[in-house]
Amino acid sequence: MxxxxxxxxxxxxxxxxxxxxxxxxxxxxxxxxxxxxxxxTRALYDSYEVQRGSIVASGAAIASSVPSDDVYSWQREYPDAAMWAPVTGYVNPVLDARTGLEQAENSVLSGQDSNQFFSRIDRAITGKAPRGSNVEVSVDATVQKAAWDAMGDLQGAVVAIEPSTGRILAMVSKPSFDTNTLASHDTDAVNAAYDQLVADPSKPLDNRAIAGDLNPPGSTFKLVVASAALASGKYTPDSAFPNVAAYTLPDSTNVVSNAGGGACGEGDTVTIATALRLSCNIPMAELAVELGADAIRAEAEKYGFNSTFSMPLESTASTYPSNPNAPQTALSGFGQGDVRATPLQMAMVSAGIANDGVVMNPRMIDRVINTDLSVSDQGSDSEFGRALEPDVNAQMVSMMTANVQDGAASNARIDGVQVAGKTGTAENDSRPYTLWFTGFAPADDPQVAVAVVVENGGGRGQSGSGNEIAAPIAKKVMEAVLGK
Structure with a gap:
């Protein structure tokens, strides 16, 4: 060279x-x-050339893509949009924005998940158009519709869980919004709709079922306090406390009373079982003080308090305060003070008791279905932990059942079915009450655990109650699961 x-x-x-x-x-x-x-912009346009997979509930698409005549190739559509908004969220190519499952499952729906690598290669070789996988959710369309209809025009949320698996059967939040308006390819229209939703004082963009501004759980939290007492081995359902009509908080001059203003039934003493059945505040405050905040917090955390959950939607952690003083500890005995909870969390409390004391991690995805109809991912059940031993847990089931049969949660009764439950009517200073119900059915073979929260007093200010307004909603949800 x-x-x-x-x-x-x-x-x-x-x-x-x-x-x-x-x-x-x-x-x-x-x-x-x-x-x-x-x-x-080319990268943005290219990312939306893929036909996005559908989100499917009970065999029908609740989010799907149809061809569009613009640079984004596909338009996202949501049937019954407002009802499914807390589940699906929305995806918008103009703003490159995603929420809900559209965000949490984006890699799967857009075809970019690692499990879809060979599918992408195959479609490229064969010349087929790229396409994402479908995501099938655990939410039952019939149960979702029952919860949506039962809430009516009320402000609040519903969560229903399958106790033995943690599968979410319903997730409703009201007020809601039309996700189609935020999936539009018209930039001006989307921005106007979004600004209007953000400015709405009722906060329709919040998913109240798992996040948003959390509410005090009121008397539904008495389940956690009673659970802590039984778990300690120092108390039984028959453990008794002084039955008084007024109780001065420790280290304070503030006085609390029971809902009716009098004593908790007849007699000089009242048992834990009776306090739960009649939903009395004073005995539970006395019990909370005896137990101490550390014991209550530890039991609350066994049910999921102070933890976040990915279903894959991310929940806001429900909270039991880290270092409450003596008056706050007493108030926490009936779910007041600084205790805050999501409906998801209170549904998990009931689901744990329904599941023999074992709390399951909540989940929403049943399976991911590829374009060739093969299943690339299957939802799996997992335990969060044990809250109660089976023998002690049976006592909680018995007390919750009595609460519905002959107590403060009577409006949750279902003909021919034993229902276990607990109501709550939480105070918010001078503002309207927050109304609650949580429970499960059937009590002897639980198929569903549910929690309902109704904000703004259900339109009745401080005159409504959890039994009047929240319990009938939960009843309809449980009936939908049981086919009643």
Missing amino acids: TKELRRLSIVMLAMFLALFASTSIIQVVQANALTNTSGN
């Missing part, structure tokens, strides 16, 4: 290496930054 050819070869090799290095830097090192550059 002549000297000139060697020089030319070296120059060509150097140019090749330089080209290889520069393209590698662009494609590997700078790829993510270039893709996310605001001015790179």
Whole structure:
């Protein structure tokens, strides 16, 4: 080889290496930054060329894609949009924004999940258009519709859980919104709709079932306090406390009373079982003080308090305060003070008691179905932990059943079915009460646990109660699951 050819070869090799290095830097090192550059509209358009997979509930699509005549190729559509908004969320290519399952399952729905690698290769080789996988949710369309209808125009939320698995059967939040308006490709229309929703004081964008502004759980939290007492081994349902009509909080001059203003039934003493059945505040405050905040918090955390959950939607943690003073500890005995909870959390309390004391992690995804109809991912059940031993848990079931049969939760009764439950009517200073119910059915073979929260007093200010307004809603949800 002549000297000139060697020089030319070296120059060509150097140019090749330089080209290889520069393209590698662009494609590997700078790829993510270039893709996310605001001015790179081509990358944005390309990401929406894929036909997004559907979100499916009870065999029907609750979110799907149809062809569009613009640069985004596909338009997302949501039937019964407001009812399913807390589940699906929305996806918007104009704003490149996603919420709900559209966000949580985005890689699967958009076809970019690692499990879909070979499917992407196959479709590229065969010339088929790219497509995402379908996500099938555990939410039952019939139960969802029953919860939606039962809530009517009330402000609040409903969560229903299958106790033995943790599968979410219903997730309703009201007020809601039309997700189609935020999936539009009309930028001005989307921005106007979004601004209006953000400005709405009723906060329709909040998923009240698992997040938003959390409410005090009121007397539904008495289940956790009673559970802590039984778990300690120092108390039974027959453990008794002084039956008084007024109780001065420790280290305080503030006085609390029972809902009716009098004593908790007849007699000089009242048992834990009776206090739960009649939903009396004073005995539970006395019990909370005896137990102490540490014991109550530890039991609350066994049910999921102070933890977040990914279903894969992310929940806000329900809270029991870290270091309450003596008056706050007493107030926590009946779910007041600084205790806050989501409907998801209170449904988990009932579900744990229904499931022989074992609390399951909540989940929403049953399976992921590929474009060739194969199943690439199957939802699996997992335990969060044990809250109560079976023998002690049976006592909680008995007390909750009595609460519905002959107590403060009578409006949750279902003909021919034993229902276990607990109501709550939480105070909010001078504002309207927050109304609750949580429970499960059938009590002897639980198929569903449910929690209902109704905000703003259910339109009745401070005159409504959990038994009047929240319990009948829960009843309809349980009936839907049981086919009543």
